[in-house]
Amino acid sequence: MARSKSDLGSFTEPALLILVSLAAGPKHGYAMMDDISRIAEVKIGPGTLYGALARLEQRGYIRPLEADDRRRPYQITAAGSAVLREQLSAMESFANTGLARLRPT
């Protein structure tokens, strides 16, 4: 059964940002923070990042890989890719509607 966005908990926005960041390949915590600040110009704090990571891992949207020294990279799962695609499509549809309404008639 497809999971809805509300499944992501209160860290909805950080969770989406993390999934988008991991869609480009596995990354560890610092690389994710760095990537998110570049692509979305949003700074995620370490507490928020790991709160969202724990929830995403519990729901099976991401999985931990073998740790490199103490830094553990995470990878998006098939379920994570599916829920991300669903969310981004919904946002795209919403954005298209908004832009269409802004066009002069």
Add this chain to the structure above:
Amino acid sequence: MNSTWILKLYPDHWRSRYEPEFRALLEEAPMSFMDLFDIAFGAIDAHIRPSTEGLVTEGNPQPPAAPDPDAAARRQVRLLKFFWMHAGLVALISVVLLLINALTWDGMVWSAIAICGLAIPLSIHAMVTFPWRGYFGALAVPLGVINLGLIGLNLWVNTNSPWSLWTISASLVPVIGAGLVSFKVTSPQRAFGISGVVVALLCVVASIFEPELLFHAVFELGIVAAVLYAWEQLRRSKWTLFAAHGFLFAAVNVLALVLNLVSEPDTLWFQYVLAASSLFLAVHAMVRFGLLESYDANWEEAKVARLISRIRESAVTDEVQRRIFRTARIQRSFWMHLFFATVGALDLAIINMLSGTDRPWLVWPIGVWLVMLGVHAGYAFGPNRWLSANLMFWIGTSLGLVAIDTWEPATRWWFWPVAAYGMVIAAHLGWVIVRPRWYGAVLGSALSMIPFLVMTDRVTGGSAWWYWPTIGIVAVIALVTPFAFNVLQRISQWESRKVASISRK
């Protein structure tokens, strides 16, 4: 910014899963002061909505195994051992105190006060070692012990007035709030609201005896409403933390001014609330606009560079580098502590001057602050962190006690607590220097009794009786040592068995 200490706020299951990588992130990423709040909120979130308990991941059915399962078991056994050592020590001291009390009976059960004083830290230690119902247990058990002691004191001192009822009522408020959250009855916000209403109701009840407390009930309700409103705005991400703090600053001061003008128009005190809350808002503003943060980061980088330059390049291993970063962070946190203490002391000086009293009461809170700063300095700069911190605590409290004794009619009572804590310092010194450590601790405290006896002999104006117990101490050390090593062997066997049993589970 040293943020690693704050990890202790996270629940154990979260720490066992994420702590190593989270520490690595904190060491790698430049942390700002505001990140501390972010981590603290993350810790609260991990307690309220645990997502690592029974972790199951799709495509990865097994959570990653801990690098060394025995290490976790060993840590658990070490904590258990420390707790039982603490409990044993408290039991032993209690028996000794009861015996001394009985042998020198003068109609006062003073040993009960001392035993209650020892039971309070033991109850906190018990809650750390055997967590029970989260914050509820951590609050309810130590507060229960404190209140039992106060009830006993109330029955013994000033029996006509049931003053201990007030402390019981006051301590019930946080216990009720934590209980509502720990037993999942309601959300933390509602629990806070309910606790606030209980405080207001207590004020209403107390107003039967002191009618002006009715205004305090209204004040309490106003504060609770303001906090809940700010909390909700923060939760919905409509406000920043600084905006919420600014709102609370305005709300508290307006309410304090109204309460002051309505309840005690002849004695203005709201300016003290204004002065104290302005201090916190000013510090938050400095953090918010980066005045502390930039100073902080530059200082830490320069410190690390200085420490590394003192070591041969080949000796800078990962472990050494980790220690250097840690030292720099601990020392930086000391300078931050000193900064806040200085600002706080200036604020107290202003309040003391405004209060129009000749009594310089500010020396007491500043004295306590100085002792804390001394402990922090010992930990940050001392050769052996914990021993230096303990030594600084002893020196600071001893100087404080001597000062209090000099201030009040001097009876040289300070000698007894200073000497007693001096034995603890000697035990700690033995623990650090002698191997095995526990034997060093016992030896240190036993040997420290000799100067203690000599001094007692002088203070009490005795007739050089000190050498008899000294001979006894030396004889006991000689006789007990072989027996004690046998006990040590049994403790190690117990540890091995316990580690094996925890690892099997």
